Amino acid sequence: MLGTLMNVGTVIAGSTIGLLVHSKLPKTIITIAFQGIGLFTLTIGFTMAMKTQNFLLMVLSIVLGGIIGQALNLEAYIERLSHFLKVKVKSKNEKFTEGFISAFLLFCMGSMTIMGAIEEGLGNRPNLYFAKSVLDLFSSAALATSFGVGVLFSVIPLFIYQGGLTLLAGLLHNVLTEPIVTELTAVGGLILVGLGLTILEIKEIKILNMLPALLISVILSYLFL
Template sequence: MILPVGTIVNAAAILAGGAIGLALGARLPARVRAIVFQGLGLCTLALGLKMAATFTAPLIVFFSILLGGVIGAAMNLEDWLASLGDRLKRLVRSKNETFTAGLISAFLLYCVGSMTILGAFDEGLRGDPTIYYTKALLDGFASIALASTYGVGVLFSAIPVFLYQYGLTLFAAQFQDLITPAVMNELTAVGGVLIMGIGINLLELKYIKLGDLLPSMVVVVILGSVFL
């Protein structure tokens, strides 16, 4: 059994950053919280653009997003994730109206980047949690900004983040040959597109059902493994 030290540190950083964000959010004027929210949206959009621009096989990226969206919409993933968030909200008796939105947005932001995959492979294959330590620092600061706006739901995102990253670490230890550098490149690009969607949602330009697009992360691995 692999002890997921990097994942534990990452989850702890999300909790710590979220707690700081909650403390700050209650003291910040509405206009300050609004500009923080917009700044986070712009930075998230820029990060997504940078990641999305790494693709070398555009058709694989495009078909992954389209097929993943069709699968996710057919499975009604967005509503299912929202219902889980609402159920957790009732369980902890939170009255925060943005609880579910904060949980889902934070989870997607923390988990669709290339560092998540690379960190899992490094810890699963070599027992080296260094990438996850770096990711923990970034996620901790992001949690401050997210929690100051969305509230306590951001802290609870640490639970699915832990489960997801630990699952990837165990997967990497068993199936290290599946994700080649070429597949990783297109996976990063698809993750970048999803992060761009988070930025668009944060800026309230148009609401995108990102939960329905999550299967694209699996589809790109399958297509990449077949055609690259």
């Protein structure tokens, strides 16, 4: 779990830096930074999504996953957690929940998260998580500049997700073959495209309700690839 703890620490540090800068920036600068993050998210998402080797599998994963997530209404649970944290810290930031969710998704959807979990889960030195920590240090600072304190609290689901994935990878490392990781990463990229569209206010998409698509992609890849 050393890599995950390091990652959490760098996100806290980066978010703190971003919050200090955020308080001194005019609204126009925050707005353009916000739009830049939206464009960046779209670019990352498209890059990851295009790695798929099976578009049919991707479509089935995102549709079935979205249906399951909508039926379970996962977004409502995450928003309740975000609202609970917002009340506890007495934040008045209107973008608290958006920053909380956006940061969590950006930090957790990439291939480095999955491959890093496998690396550390097998007991190896978490070099990928160390590299990811450096990237997330700068990303969290940029995100906090635009979204505010919600980014800082994204370390809670980040720790749960990334730590849990590391433990799971240690148990299922024989299952997570390269084709499965590729499709999992591609579906994660498609989710990030949806996040980018939401950030840019082009179309509001219930991104959190699509998270089961990640699990569906693993199952379908295991069965058919």
